Amino acid sequence: MRDSTVLVTGGGKGLGRAFAEALGQAGARVFITGRDAATLEETTEKLTADGILVEAMRADVVDGGAMKDVVTRIMAITGRLDVLVNNAVDPGPVGPTADVDFDAWWRTQQVNVAGPLVTAQAALAVMIPAGRGRIINLVSPAGIKRWPYATAYSVSKAALLKLSENLAAELRSTGVTVLSYNPGIVDAGLTREGMRFVGNTDDPWLDRIGRWAIEARDSGAFTPLDTAVKALVRLARGDADVLTGLVVNAEDDLDARISERRASSR
Numbered sequence: 395m396r397d398s399t400v401l402v403t404g405g406g407k408g409l410g411r412a413f414a415e416a417l418g419q420a421g422a423r424v425f426i427t428g429r430d431a432a433t434l435e436e437t438t439e440k441l442t443a444d445g446i447l448v449e450a451m452r453a454d455v456v457d458g459g460a461m462k463d464v465v466t467r468i469m470a471i472t473g474r475l476d477v478l479v480n481n482a483v484d485p486g487p488v489g490p491t492a493d494v495d496f497d498a499w500w501r502t503q504q505v506n507v508a509g510p511l512v513t514a515q516a517a518l519a520v521m522i523p524a525g526r527g528r529i530i531n532l533v534s535p536a537g538i539k540r541w542p543y544a545t546a547y548s549v550s551k552a553a554l555l556k557l558s559e560n561l562a563a564e565l566r567s568t569g570v571t572v573l574s575y576n577p578g579i580v581d582a583g584l585t586r587e588g589m590r591f592v593g594n595t596d597d598p599w600l601d602r603i604g605r606w607a608i609e610a611r612d613s614g615a616f617t618p619l620d621t622a623v624k625a626l627v628r629l630a631r632g633d634a635d636v637l638t639g640l641v642v643n644a645e646d647d648l649d650a651r652i653s654e655r656r657a658s659s660r
């Protein structure tokens with residue numbers, strides 16, 4: 395990915411950090427954003443020490459002006475933006491939807507749906523004129539299947555998946571592709587945090603989520619981090635551009651899906 399520039403939102407920790415590191419190792423110049431300055435600084439120091447060209451910027455994804463400024467800065471430094479990875483996430487409140495705190499629920503939609511939208515708009519302002527670009531929206535099994543008692547997260551990821559699909563159709567003749575990427579359930583980030591709730595919370599719903607994650611891990615349902623990261627790098631490199639608009643899962647046989655798609659569009 396030499397000579398390409400990538401923006402990973404929420405790149406300071408969890409999966410975003412692992413994606414940023416792998417993209418940097420693949421040769422990309424990487425920009426990461428988030429709200430917590432200390433986390434961003436620590437990640438920047440670590441990646442820089444590993445020889446990765448990385449820069450962090452504090453920006454809340456719900457702040458359209460801040461995300462425009464991020465893209466402006468990237469353009470000033472590198473003159474290009476090849477890939478946007480919409481990774482930042484709010485896991486949202488858990489518990490019966492009948493009683494869920496509406497403001498917390500709505501905040502999740504803002505971070506997980508409006509955030510990727512305003513960031514995509516900022517990126518598209520430079521990608522469309524350039525005639526190329528890739529937007530990769532992180533989705534989840536929670537947005538593909540039902541996820542009762544975690545509807546804020548589930549609904550937001552389902553909406554993001556539809557946003558990718560519609561945006562991809564609108565951008566078909568522009569050279570810009572949009573994919574939904576489901577990394578699977580990974581022992582990292584919010585899933586790892588979730589498992590820590592067990593035995594450490596009075597909230598039965600957080601405890602329930604944590605137990606569910608531990609059960610999934612112990613039954614072998616997790617996707618290895620390395621698999622999730624390698625597939626993301628392939629998408630960022632453009633291997634799966636032909637799948638624009640679709641959901642790609644980390645554990646898919648990507649080459650088979652690409653061949654099928656090429657064959658069906660002939």
Ligand SMILES: NC(=O)c1ccc[n+]([C@@H]2O[C@H](COP(=O)([O-])OP(=O)(O)OC[C@H]3O[C@@H](n4cnc5c(N)ncnc54)[C@H](OP(=O)(O)O)[C@@H]3O)[C@@H](O)[C@H]2O)c1
Binds near residue numbers: 431453586
């Ligand atoms: N972990 C899994 O098993 C799993 C499974 C399926 C899908 N995913 C998806 O993978 C992506 C990464 O998840 P993760 O598990 O790595 O989550 P995570 O560890 O909780 O990291 C979330 C990141 O988002 C940033 N963030 C949160 N709110 C933000 C805001 N308003 N503005 C800017 N940045 C914000 C956080 O940084 P700050 O706090 O500094 O802002 C952090 O860097 C998500 O889209 C998630 O849905 C994860």
